[in-house]
Amino acid sequence: MQGSQASPIIVALDFPSDQPALALAGQLNPEKCRLKVGKELFTSSGPALVRKLQQRGFEVFLDLKFHDIPNTAAGAVAAAADLGVWMVNVHASGGEKMMTACRERLERFGTDKPLLIAVTVLTSMTEHDLSGIGISVSAEEHVSRLATLTKNCGLDGVVCSAQEAPKLKVEQGTAFQLITPGIRPASADKGDQQRIMTPAAALKAGSDYLVIGRPITQAADPLAALEAIYAEVVGL
Numbered sequence: 001m002q003g004s005q006a007s008p009i010i011v012a013l014d015f016p017s018d019q020p021a022l023a024l025a026g027q028l029n030p031e032k033c034r035l036k037v038g039k040e041l042f043t044s045s046g047p048a049l050v051r052k053l054q055q056r057g058f059e060v061f062l063d064l065k066f067h068d069i070p071n072t073a074a075g076a077v078a079a080a081a082d083l084g085v086w087m088v089n090v091h092a093s094g095g096e097k098m099m100t101a102c103r104e105r106l107e108r109f110g111t112d113k114p115l116l117i118a119v120t121v122l123t124s125m126t127e128h129d130l131s132g133i134g135i136s137v138s139a140e141e142h143v144s145r146l147a148t149l150t151k152n153c154g155l156d157g158v159v160c161s162a163q164e165a166p167k168l169k170v171e172q173g174t175a176f177q178l179i180t181p182g183i184r185p186a187s188a189d190k191g192d193q194q195r196i197m198t199p200a201a202a203l204k205a206g207s208d209y210l211v212i213g214r215p216i217t218q219a220a221d222p223l224a225a226l227e228a229i230y231a232e233v234v235g236l
């Protein structure tokens, strides 16, 4: 495979403005990673920043985790498709009607439609956090339930922890894409992430894509950090 098609790495550009994001993108190789634009950067810098990253050769995952009434969420994913992003997401807890509306709205984009995935249980959450919002099953069990709902709505995959990947690959099949944040090289700080795994272990567990932010973006040498992770995972 050529280009970023060969790399499972998605670098999370969590920055407050476009200057540091573009400066970092300028150091990274689009053949070795895709980029993720999330709520902080999109709120400050918007579609113009996404277009600049695309012009530099990067495929963009627009991580805005839409969660709204079906018509509003469907309009939002269609706007993301107009922007030409590679992947866009919603919250699975938005439910069947919302996810189905989003999938159906993207049909008009034909082969140009982005991958549509759904967030299950945030990787920063523990079972204690779930219990605080009234969910009394394990994180793994709740992720499984939401993944089943997501697949039944015809979406392409889910955001989950790599810890849940082995179970999901058995339950949902190998074509159902698993996008896993909470990736931490052995030496990296955990920060606010809870359900974590190293890059190599995550791929072996069944992750299709590894979302990695601070271990690369906050490294003294981000390019070296990306190269080290790339060397760890490519060829596994």
Ligand SMILES: O=c1ccn([C@@H]2O[C@H](COP(=O)(O)O)[C@@H](O)[C@H]2O)c(=O)[nH]1
Binding pocket: 012, 014, 038, 119, 121, 122, 123, 124, 159, 160, 181, 182, 183, 191, 193, 211, 212, 213, 214, 215
């Ligand atoms: O469950 C989720 C869903 C999304 N994220 C996002 O991924 C990155 C992770 O960044 P790190 O710096 O590597 O922790 C970040 O943009 C989150 O918004 C997630 O972590 N967990």
